[in-house]
Amino acid sequence: MKKFEIEVVRTYTTTIEVELPDNLTASDVEKITISPTILDTYNRPPLKEREEYIYDNIWEQIGEKEMEQMDTDFVSVKAKEL
16 A cells, blocks of 8 residues: 555635624734733733633634635645655
């Protein structure tokens, strides 16, 4: 048996609406969505205001919405023998 690596490239856009703390700006949300800043363990805000909680919440909702949509454009497929 031969092994192959298969790369599938798809393109799609997912849009979600999410409720977040009032003190966040659009710039804050973009930064958190890319990578949360983990604050030190002292003087941490309540759980629902922590960046890592917000990050997980955003990506959980994005994942759910992507699964609902699953209407993607097929771009390419590559296979190579390993």
